[in-house]
Amino acid sequence: MINNPLIRILLIPFSLLYGLGISLRNIFYRTGLLKSVEFAIPVISIGNLSVGGSGKTPHTEFLIRQLKDYLHIATLSRGYKRKTKGFREVFTNHTAELVGDEPLQFKRKYPDVMVTVSESRTFGIPEILNRRGDTQVILLDDAFQHRSVKPDLNILLTEYDRPFTQDFLLPVGRLREWRSGYQRADIIIVSKCPNDLTLEDRQLAEKEINLFPHQQLFFSKYRYLEPYYIFNARYRVPLSKDLHVLMVSAIASTDYLMSYLEPKVASVKAMEYEDHHDFTNFDVSNIKRHFDHLPEGKRAIITTEKDAVRLYQHKDYLLEQQIPILALPIEVEFLFGEQAKFVQAIQNHLLEFKV
Numbered sequence: 001m002i003n004n005p006l007i008r009i010l011l012i013p014f015s016l017l018y019g020l021g022i023s024l025r026n027i028f029y030r031t032g033l034l035k036s037v038e039f040a041i042p043v044i045s046i047g048n049l050s051v052g053g054s055g056k057t058p059h060t061e062f063l064i065r066q067l068k069d070y071l072h073i074a075t076l077s078r079g080y081k082r083k084t085k086g087f088r089e090v091f092t093n094h095t096a097e098l099v100g101d102e103p104l105q106f107k108r109k110y111p112d113v114m115v116t117v118s119e120s121r122t123f124g125i126p127e128i129l130n131r132r133g134d135t136q137v138i139l140l141d142d143a144f145q146h147r148s149v150k151p152d153l154n155i156l157l158t159e160y161d162r163p164f165t166q167d168f169l170l171p172v173g174r175l176r177e178w179r180s181g182y183q184r185a186d187i188i189i190v191s192k193c194p195n196d197l198t199l200e201d202r203q204l205a206e207k208e209i210n211l212f213p214h215q216q217l218f219f220s221k222y223r224y225l226e227p228y229y230i231f232n233a234r235y236r237v238p239l240s241k242d243l244h245v246l247m248v249s250a251i252a253s254t255d256y257l258m259s260y261l262e263p264k265v266a267s268v269k270a271m272e273y274e275d276h277h278d279f280t281n282f283d284v285s286n287i288k289r290h291f292d293h294l295p296e297g298k299r300a301i302i303t304t305e306k307d308a309v310r311l312y313q314h315k316d317y318l319l320e321q322q323i324p325i326l327a328l329p330i331e332v333e334f335l336f337g338e339q340a341k342f343v344q345a346i347q348n349h350l351l352e353f354k355v
Helices: 005-031 056-067 101-109 121-131 179-184 199-209 255-264 281-292 305-320 339-352
Strands: 043-048 073-077 114-117 137-141 153-159 187-191 216-224 232-236 243-249 267-272 298-304 325-328 330-334
Touching (some): 056 137, 056 330, 153 179, 187 199, 216 339, 255 267, 267 281, 281 298, 305 325
Parallel strands (some): 073 114, 073 137, 243 298, 298 325
């Protein structure tokens, strides 16, 4: 969100024009002038109202882990910033340029799951069913605003420190549509919560969001696992107070990550790029230069799993230069002992699904 008051005032007309366009589109869907397609298979959408990282990827992975042993599942993303068009099934030997970083991350972590990309969800879902007729549920990644498909379960994420209730439309704020769009959600998850979130904090958030009767609210946080070498996941390096870290990231916000790393290591130097940045040869050589200037002793480069997918494309150079790059995996945990309740809500929805 833009903090300069003068710039905010100047940009308000553009936000209102943008909001008018969004309102007209939503009216067309409500009145039937535009049709949302429904499918004879459960479709679960995981998305948000704002731009930036609210945790869609780790929450999608949470659902994959919960469902993959019991159901034939597939994921469908648009493959943001890929250099290809149309529908593609993702394979582990693909590159981020071909299919996008997050879909490739899904496939490499869960190779038995069908992972796909397509700009058009209405085309992508039939293509999945055509290729894998035994598919039982489809997870739509980042599809809350894409109303051409009507999901059977709409999961909306919002960050604890940057909730949609305190945001404004682009370009003044980060919202991709009016706040009122949250009423389409069946489940709302307040993500990236602090470890010490209290019941009073929860009640304040519930009051601010103002749930509709059909909605459920959950709170989640990240749990970071032990970093692993990006070219050999079996080789893990524990964080320690004598480790100097160069943190390389191309994600929407690093605040949560930095707050985790800083107290666990000797020092952290950050190199931040725009979200989904495509690392060039120059970037990688610059990363090496900064790594070489870290204090003497135990040193490592730590990045996110999403960024590791893009850095993997420079494998030959990184191996040649013996640059130790570690990926820091994350998993989602639900607060207030409600993880089982959330999983049960998903299971109930799937059991109650009717064609």
